[in-house]
Amino acid sequence: xxNIAVFASxxxxxxxxxxxxxxxxxxxxxxxxxxxDQPGAYVMExxxxxxxxxxxxxxxxxxxxxDYEEEISxxxxxxxxxxxxxxxxxxxxxxxxxxxxxxRIVNIHPSLLPNFPGKDAIGQALAAKAKWSGVTVHYVDxxxxxGPIIIQERVRLAENETRESLQKKIQAIEHKLYPxxxxxxxxxxVVKHDEKTRxx
Ligand code: GAR
Numbered sequence: 001x002x003n004i005a006v007f008a009s010x011x012x013x014x015x016x017x018x019x020x021x022x023x024x025x026x027x028x029x030x031x032x033x034x035x036x037d038q039p040g041a042y043v044m045e046x047x048x049x050x051x052x053x054x055x056x057x058x059x060x061x062x063x064x065x066x067d068y069e070e071e072i073s074x075x076x077x078x079x080x081x082x083x084x085x086x087x088x089x090x091x092x093x094x095x096x097x098x099x100x101x102x103x104r105i106v107n108i109h110p111s112l113l114p115n116f117p118g119k120d121a122i123g124q125a126l127a128a129k130a131k132w133s134g135v136t137v138h139y140v141d142x143x144x145x146x147g148p149i150i151i152q153e154r155v156r157l158a159e160n161e162t163r164e165s166l167q168k169k170i171q172a173i174e175h176k177l178y179p180x181x182x183x184x185x186x187x188x189x190v191v192k193h194d195e196k197t198r199x200x
Contacts, residue, residue: 002082002186003032007089012043013171014087014108014178019050021179029186032079035072037091059091069096076101085182086140090119093140105140106185108178110170112136112152117145122166125157132156133166135173137181150185153177 008015015034021027034047034054047054055075062068073096076084084097086107093105111121113136116128125133134154141147155169 002029003080004029004083004085004182004186005033005035005076005079005081006031006085006087007035008041008043008087009036009038009090010041010043010088012041012046012088014174015043016046017175018085018087018179018182019046019052021183027179027183029083029182032081033075035089037089043088065094066096069094073097073100083182083185084140085178087178092142092144095142098140098142103139106150106181107138107140107145107147108174109136109138109145110167110174112154113138113145113149122163122170126161126163126166130157133170135170135177137177151177151181 006015006018018027018031022029022031031052034043034052036044036054036056037059039056039058044054044056055072057068057071059065059068077100082104084101084105086093086105097105109117109121110133111117111125112132112134115130116124116133122133132154134152136149136152138145138149139147153173155166155173157166
């Protein structure tokens with residue numbers, strides 16, 4: 001059984017979807033730990049309910065990103081984590097974790113990257129009056145939502161689309177897509193991804 005670590009900062013509906021997929025037998029993995037940078041986040045409640053170990057930290061308690069990432073990296077090594085899954089983790093991953101888990105960190109983002117990276121991708125799509133948006137799962141590099149893309153799924157925006165309706169459509173896709181892609185990556189082996197391979 002492969003071990004994953006989920007990193008989250010907020011409500012944790014994607015974390016919940018991963019927990020539910022494991023419980024339903026659709027994803028063969030163990031969530032070894034939830035890493036959270038927001039002590040009050042609702043995802044912590046979800047982890048408690050699912051009896052999943054947590055590591056919560058406040059970046060302000062550390063001198064630098066390297067310091068807290070070193071501590072996290074040691075914890076992940078101890079727990080023999082195979083794959084890091086970012087699920088609404090609103091912080092850039094630094095060189096310490098990128099080096100330790102090169103090609104083994106994935107993220108989900110609520111837009112068709114490279115469109116609308118960063119915060120509030122759903123609001124950005126609405127403000128731009130985009131006809132299409134969607135969901136992207138990608139490998140993580142040092143940039144903000146910039147790593148090599150693994151899969152994208154599109155959503156058409158209706159004329160009268162609201163933030164609530166678009167969020168609902170996007171989350172429905174995320175909650176199915178992310179567990180399925182995690183299962184695929186764990187099954188076929190998480191290979192070091194290379195831009196050249198993708199271009200061919
Ligand atoms: C998700 O929609 C995820 O795609 C997004 O945060 C939300 C977290 O929701 N991630 C990003 O915007 C990353 N740049 P959740 O806490 O309910 O899973």
